[in-house]
Amino acid sequence: MEIPYTVTARPDTGLWNAKIGVWLFLASEVMLFGGLFSSYIFLRLGADYHWPVHVLNVPWGFINTLVLIGSSVTVVMAWASLKMRKWGAYKVYMAITIACALAFLWIKKNEYTDKVHHIAVKTKDGTIIEGHFPDHGKHWINFDNVTSIKLSTRESDPEYFLESCTTPSPKFTTPAGKTVSLDDAGLASIREEAGKEPSIDLKAATPLTFKVNNSPFPPFNTIRSYNDSMLSFKDGTVINGKLTDYKMTLQVTRVDVRDVADRSKSQAWTLMGAGWKEAFEHHEHQKLEHAKEHNPEADPYKNPDFVRHALTMEVHTAKPDPSHHAPEGVGELLQSFKDTLFSHAEHNGPVITLDPKKDIAFWSNWLPKWNTYFAIYFTLTGLHGLHVLAGAIVLTWFLVVDTKRFKNDPEHLANRVETGGLFWHFVDLVWIFLFPLLYLL
Amino acid sequence: MSAAATTHDDHHAHGGDHAHDHHEPSFLYKYIFSTDHKVIGVQYGIAGLLFLLFGFFLMMVMRWTIAYPGQPMPGLELVASLFGEWGTYQLEKWAPGGVVSPDLYNMFGAMHGTIMVFMGIVPLGFAAFGNFVMPLQIGAIDMAFPKLNAWSFWLFFIGGAMMMLSFFLPTGAAQTGWTNYSPLATTTHYIVKNTFMTGQTWWLLAMVFVISSSLLGSVNFITTLINLRAKGLTFMRLPFFCWAMLVTSFLLLLAFPPLEVAAILQVVDRVFGSSVFLPTGLVAGTNHFDISGGGNPLLYQHLFWFLAHPEVYVLILPAFAIISDIIPVNARRPLWGHKLMIYAALTLGFLSFIVWAHHMYLTGMGTMMSTYFQITTVMISVPSVILLTCLMISLWGGSIRFNSQMLFASAFLPMFGIGGLTGLPLAFAFIDLHLHDTYYVIGHFHYVVAPGTIFALFAGVYHWFPKITGRYMNDTLGKLHFWPSLIFMNVIFGPMLFQGIAGFHRRWYDGGAMAFKNTTQDYLWSNELISFGAWGLALAQIFFIVNVWISIKGGKKITSDNPWDATTLEWATPTPPPHGNFTFEPVVYRGPYEYNPPGTGREFIPSWEEPAGTPAPAPTEAKSHH
Amino acid sequence: MGHDNSHDDVSSHVKTYLKIGVTLIVFTVITVAISFIDFGGNNNMIVGMAVATFKASLVCLIFMHLNHERPLIYKVLVFTVVLAIVLFTLFISAHGDPLKDEGFEAPAVPVKTATAHH
Known part of the structure; x- marks a missing residue:
């Protein structure tokens, strides 16, 4: 009793089961990515901010496209080799395919890491300043003189709270007058005393200092809100003390003044210094000259492409460089690719200090939180990456585990590789659309 | 092979058909992690029925607070006390003093819808009946991908378990309606230490599991229907049951992915703080969220309803499938307009994809879009009416056997009719402005799915129970189940239509007794009536539960493998069907509904019965039939 | 493929696969290059998507063998x-509303003249 048509095709439909299955699965995948692409369109059409264009690392995206196209060729060659019963060639082609998949994922991982370290700040007047925390480190909020604490007893684990406390082995007094430290025994006695209450008021024996990681990435952020005299954590715990001189240090790579009403008065220039204002004016002027040369009639400020080039400035190229414009010609394009791939020019920008309360309207790293473009970018490429990973696992299975089948039932293995290959081509096909949509257009 | 097949009580006697069963699988693999489509079908069936019961319990709690707002619910404290200190703590949190809190009401409301639709009816109608009956009806030994089939069930199980466990999270389960609209759904349980451990997020993650399960299931169904049909079973000889399952599979296959997108994007919004569904300048109460904005709540609704409208037909088509088998068998008449019904189902399937935004007339979507969706919505009523009319005409001139399943099947027709016709006014934007989100809508779609689909599911249980267990269900208990159910269903959903027109909003926790008293005071009595209807309906179900329970071991044994004298292939198997289903290679010689065929003098001719004088078909591959 | 692929049949395809691979790479370079040229308005998007669609069709037709597949697969795919x-189209058109079109609210002709026609 075997399921029929697992290897040979059913005569009237001309298809074996898995082939129908994989095409149906791909049909549902078309709708999955169709839904995601529709979301992309919907978000882009409805965006009330400047949709980022050419902000990702084009050379790495380009290389990844080549990697995937290459793997698409090798996987179909692996299948053809199996059909011709060339076992050795099959193994080589399949190994290359899997290597390509891993290379793709490795490059993607590097791109993601870059974005985690890329900080974007929107100042109160709408200027967007991008850069890095100078030491690629974290961003802290410091509290001094913390004596009273409302500790939430709902959550089981105040570890984050103790990690934020920089005073070694703090001791607290409970309302009942017991002195406890927040180890397991201390916590148990605190819970007992709190009973059903959601929180308990603790007094610190000596004033404590706190250093809380203010990650813009919600899963790692424990802060609900703060002001000059208190900070409340997301679980309901509140510390009362004094916010010490709270500043954000940023090494600037890029300035965007498209949304500023009067760009000569942008907050960027107060923060970075008047020299950069001049540099920017020079930069804008250069772009304007260039545009006028091409088309003296039109008003370039009605062209979003021009506005994007003229009103944003790459700062990390260190000096107001008049030659900085969109690369033209093959040589220049290649040079620019090489720079983006291997240079670390972003460490050259000026370092500024912002007052989060006075200067910043919103800030985040280049992660989904920053805007809907990055949200859909990470969702699309993340899901695509999962597909690459899944494909790599399946193909590795065929190559490593399914070896006996080549001797016993080579046609079945060829069918399996064809099925896996169809999926793999689909993954490539999605990337063919993703690359221009996210990196180029 | 003779049509009057005798019972095969001990299928192990047919050793020859089990040449490949070298060893008996252990209990765990035979009944729990089985890859046999029948076991998986029964697993889905049991899970689906339990979920339906649970979803109904949630509703009974809600009906209390709608009828008697602010009064402690009897029995709630007793139930809580069964769980000791933990129970008392939960009671204080969610229903202090036994009075159902608004949060609990919201939670139960959201989960009632979710459980009934995604955990109850779809698994029961599509997955359970489809899995058990469809491969038998097409003469297949199993589904095309048995392992995948088991995976479907277990993914569904994980999703269902997550839904259930989410009640026990500190935040409780999801509280924002079964539609889970952003921005409310995104920002509920939002500012917490770990957004992963919240009911709202678990709802989304559970949905991703359930959706993946549906996708695998539909791939399996379609492949099986295409490639594993028995010899001679051409597409046009397929029973309507199988056609309905095929269309349903396509709906699940192609409509569910956009909902998966919606769920994934909402998870991204909730966990990573993005704003895909959150507009600029969003403020909730006194909360100013630390978000970028720039997203669009309408996007969520589009993605959601792109699934959820076809989903309505995923709920309905299996019901039509079941009814289309039961009516011909019990009316002893062929299904009228078999071909017409097939084309109607295909049209219905296609149209169901392009009507979704009639759920969104009030969102401020453009007038052009609104006009377009009104047109397509009115169009889709045509194939639905064709299906219903064909079933009614099939009754004409029949000698009807009013056993339990036929009673449910006959009641399905007018009940679904009411459900469908009350939907027509809602298709028009200007009427929908008044009726949107009122009890009228609730009444409308519950008529479609409760006395509609659920009655069909009951009918299916009574009909195929003998094939599953080898015993009949008790017909007296069946009638005791049917009549109160029919009456109470109408007591519940009939008044809702009038309440809706009177302006009762569907989400009122107090049933309209407090905040909107001026509007509602003349009709508040109907809240009580409906609630008593719900509790009465619950009592009626006891007959069904008892009936199933005692009939498994104590029901009357069947004396034939084809107890209803039916013509489709599932009745050609031994009872219960063994692993591999058939004791002979099934070949189909005629259409599926040969009841009282004129000129033959026969009462019915099974589709697998060899015509007299036909030479035995060569035992080769299935014939090509282009 | 499901068809009776003799080995020669497959080996004759191998060259095609390589050629298509090279074509895809060439068009990837073209995609990147033209994205730096401003065609004005939405034209960049249209050109970019046209190139991507061309590349995608090559993958579908040659690598995924859709140039010679069974009718059933085509039926499923056409529907999908x-x-x-x-x-796509309904999502895009959800952004349009004739009420918001310029000149829609103000009648094109004075009201008096308009009623005179009745």
Whole structure:
């Protein structure tokens, strides 16, 4: 009793089961990515901010496209080799395919890491300043003189709270007058005393200092809100003390003044210094000259492409460089690719200090939180990456585990590789659309 | 092979058909992690029925607070006390003093819808009946991908378990309606230490599991229907049951992915703080969220309803499938307009994809879009009416056997009719402005799915129970189940239509007794009536539960493998069907509904019965039939 | 493939696969290059998507063998593609509303003249 048509095709439909299955699965995948692409369109059409264009690392995206196209060729060659019963060639082609998949994922991982370290700040007047925390480190909020604490007893684990406390082995007094430290025994006695209450008021024996990681990435952020005299954590715990001189240090790579009403008065220039204002004016002027040369009639400020080039400035190229414009010609394009791939020019920008309360309207790293473009970018490429990973696992299975089948039932293995290959081509096909949509257009 | 097949009580006697069963699988693999489509079908069936019961319990709690707002619910404290200190703590949190809190009401409301639709009816109608009956009806030994089939069930199980466990999270389960609209759904349980451990997020993650399960299931169904049909079973000889399952599979296959997108994007919004569904300048109460904005709540609704409208037909088509088998068998008449019904189902399937935004007339979507969706919505009523009319005409001139399943099947027709016709006014934007989100809508779609689909599911249980267990269900208990159910269903959903027109909003926790008293005071009595209807309906179900329970071991044994004298292939198997289903290679010689065929003098001719004088078909591959 | 692929049949395809691979790479370079040229308005998007669609069709037709597949697969795919297009177009048109079109609210002709026709 075997399921029929697992290897040979059913005569009237001309298809074996898995082939129908994989095409149906791909049909549902078309709708999955169709839904995601529709979301992309919907978000882009409805965006009330400047949709980022050419902000990702084009050379790495380009290389990844080549990697995937290459793997698409090798996987179909692996299948053809199996059909011709060339076992050795099959193994080589399949190994290359899997290597390509891993290379793709490795490059993607590097791109993601870059974005985690890329900080974007929107100042109160709408200027967007991008850069890095100078030491690629974290961003802290410091509290001094913390004596009273409302500790939430709902959550089981105040570890984050103790990690934020920089005073070694703090001791607290409970309302009942017991002195406890927040180890397991201390916590148990605190819970007992709190009973059903959601929180308990603790007094610190000596004033404590706190250093809380203010990650813009919600899963790692424990802060609900703060002001000059208190900070409340997301679980309901509140510390009362004094916010010490709270500043954000940023090494600037890029300035965007498209949304500023009067760009000569942008907050960027107060923060970075008047020299950069001049540099920017020079930069804008250069772009304007260039545009006028091409088309003296039109008003370039009605062209979003021009506005994007003229009103944003790459700062990390260190000096107001008049030659900085969109690369033209093959040589220049290649040079620019090489720079983006291997240079670390972003460490050259000026370092500024912002007052989060006075200067910043919103800030985040280049992660989904920053805007809907990055949200859909990470969702699309993340899901695509999962597909690459899944494909790599399946193909590795065929190559490593399914070896006996080549001797016993080579046609079945060829069918399996064809099925896996169809999926793999689909993954490539999605990337063919993703690359221009996210990196180029 | 003779049509009057005798019972095969001990299928192990047919050793020859089990040449490949070298060893008996252990209990765990035979009944729990089985890859046999029948076991998986029964697993889905049991899970689906339990979920339906649970979803109904949630509703009974809600009906209390709608009828008697602010009064402690009897029995709630007793139930809580069964769980000791933990129970008392939960009671204080969610229903202090036994009075159902608004949060609990919201939670139960959201989960009632979710459980009934995604955990109850779809698994029961599509997955359970489809899995058990469809491969038998097409003469297949199993589904095309048995392992995948088991995976479907277990993914569904994980999703269902997550839904259930989410009640026990500190935040409780999801509280924002079964539609889970952003921005409310995104920002509920939002500012917490770990957004992963919240009911709202678990709802989304559970949905991703359930959706993946549906996708695998539909791939399996379609492949099986295409490639594993028995010899001679051409597409046009397929029973309507199988056609309905095929269309349903396509709906699940192609409509569910956009909902998966919606769920994934909402998870991204909730966990990573993005704003895909959150507009600029969003403020909730006194909360100013630390978000970028720039997203669009309408996007969520589009993605959601792109699934959820076809989903309505995923709920309905299996019901039509079941009814289309039961009516011909019990009316002893062929299904009228078999071909017409097939084309109607295909049209219905296609149209169901392009009507979704009639759920969104009030969102401020453009007038052009609104006009377009009104047109397509009115169009889709045509194939639905064709299906219903064909079933009614099939009754004409029949000698009807009013056993339990036929009673449910006959009641399905007018009940679904009411459900469908009350939907027509809602298709028009200007009427929908008044009726949107009122009890009228609730009444409308519950008529479609409760006395509609659920009655069909009951009918299916009574009909195929003998094939599953080898015993009949008790017909007296069946009638005791049917009549109160029919009456109470109408007591519940009939008044809702009038309440809706009177302006009762569907989400009122107090049933309209407090905040909107001026509007509602003349009709508040109907809240009580409906609630008593719900509790009465619950009592009626006891007959069904008892009936199933005692009939498994104590029901009357069947004396034939084809107890209803039916013509489709599932009745050609031994009872219960063994692993591999058939004791002979099934070949189909005629259409599926040969009841009282004129000129033959026969009462019915099974589709697998060899015509007299036909030479035995060569035992080769299935014939090509282009 | 499901067809009776003799080995020669497959080996004759091998060269095609390589050629298509090279074509895809060439068009990837073209995609990147033209993205730096401003065609004005939405034209960049249209050109970019046209190139991507061309590349995608090559993958579908040659690598995924859709140039010679069984009718059933085409039926499934045509249905899917139609639905995907429905998804795109309706999502895009959800942004349009004739009420917001310029000149829609103000009648094109004075009201008096308009009523005179009745």
